[in-house]
Ligand SMILES: NC(=O)C1=CN([C@@H]2O[C@H](COP(=O)(O)OP(=O)(O)OC[C@H]3O[C@@H](n4cnc5c(N)ncnc54)[C@H](OP(=O)(O)O)[C@@H]3O)[C@@H](O)[C@H]2O)C=CC1
């Protein structure tokens with residue numbers, strides 16, 4: 001891989017401000033999911049090295065948290081600037097290890113950096129309170145303090161933004177962090193560490209432990225008492241496991257888990273807007289986003305027009321390598337992801353769905369799947385309950401608002417939902433009735449640093465981004481100051 005700054009391509013782990021191999025010298029291969037080329041051999045850490053990273057973070061915590069928010073902000077600001085200076089290189093690394101088109105990678109680098117920029121400032125606003133007292137001779141004061149050492153376990157679908165969305169607020173308020181990136185995408189995490197080091201983050205404040213043994217490293221990060229908070233993005237199954245494992249040390253948790261987003265189009269919707277929103281929501285990152293539309297519900301009166309226009313738009317999407325400028329849909333991350341998509345499409349077809357676009361792997365590359373539209377979808381199909389995490393949209397027809405709300409909420413998940421319509425009374429009713437942490441109204445794109453990202457039900461808890469994202473890394477301390485003279 002050729003970069004302007006070849007130094008960004010780090011393959012060692014970053015612990016206590018140093019680049020280190022695994023103790024036994026072991027490495028694991030990182031593949032380009034489009035070409036299958038091995039693009040790196042990354043240090044494969046285990047329990048011993050992870051304990052070292054936790055110790056480094058614990059040692060660094062007192063000094064880092066003793067800085068003023070302004071002092072921390074200066075370093076974070078520098079980190080943000082370095083990331084943006086290296087946006088193109090970082091985008092190339094991301095596209096090579098993750099597969100998404102370069103334009104999306106560039107967008108993610110900027111999106112990821114924006115969390116650092118935002119929290120560098122917001123960290124200065126971790127205000128406490130003075131509360132009207134219960135006694136004349138006492139005062140009630142609250143202060144907010146950093147929770148302590150944080151572990152972040154992150155997924156492969158947004159290999160920069162899912163790290164910065166956790167690490168930026170943590171560092172801004174004075175926590176230190178150990179990150180375990182996904183095995184498929186450790187290079188972005190290591191490039192971030194390289195730039196963090198350049199920006200002047202002191203040793204031990206930010207550590208990256210790549211591994212091919214997530215359970216072994218995860219056991220350390222959940223069992224170690226020195227870690228006071230775990231922030232995880234990934235599947236609901238793994239999130240539940242990590243929550244159980246964290247019970248022994250009662251860690252504070254943020255869990256951003258799977259979704260099953262309904263995308264509802266009412267009869268009075270702007271069809272062109274709804275089609276554009278569906279394409280944006282469903283097909284970005286080849287459908288590998290936890291907030292991707294997973295089920296499209298279209299009201300009978302607008303059904304034919306919407307389906308016809310959406311089929312044209314989906315048919316125009318181009319599959320290919322992320323490195324080519326006209327690619328819309330890159331490869332899926334790995335073989336398991338492709339198997340899951342194929343299984344869900346087959347199950348849907350077996351239960352009566354009709355493929356009107358795509359419906360099969362693409363011949364462009366080994367893990368490429370053609371953008372797909374299925375009609376005649378129904379609730380018996382696995383795809384109505386399972387996150388497809390691929391470029392496949394099943395379309396369900398509905399008649400009444402009441403019916404579609406029931407269908408939309410009939411899932412254990414509650415991350416994102418979307419709907420299109422013009423009637424203001426209904427917009428309020430539907431927005432309030434959807435059991436989701438985030439609702440897009442007449443838009444398919446809801447993600448921004450400025451808004452609280454997070455779910456309800458089995459999509460987890462905690463909020464990332466916005467002023468609320470800071471709270472997840474803070475604890476409130478109550479000071480009762482008595483004995484005051486009247
Ligand atoms: N909410 C979201 O954004 C995401 C949702 N998903 C959903 O999950 C499905 C499966 O994807 P997958 O990548 O397997 O998701 P996982 O939840 O398994 O992976 C997410 C992160 O957790 C790590 N991990 C896995 N098992 C453990 C463990 N026992 N202890 C500690 N860490 C662990 C992974 O490491 P490693 O990479 O080494 O396995 C990765 O860093 C997808 O098809 C999608 O439906 C997936 C990713 C993101």
Ligand SMILES: O=C(O)CCCC(=O)O
Nearest residue numbers: 157158233289290291447
């Ligand atoms: O899939 C995820 O968990 C990340 C969502 C990316 C975003 O839109 O912020």
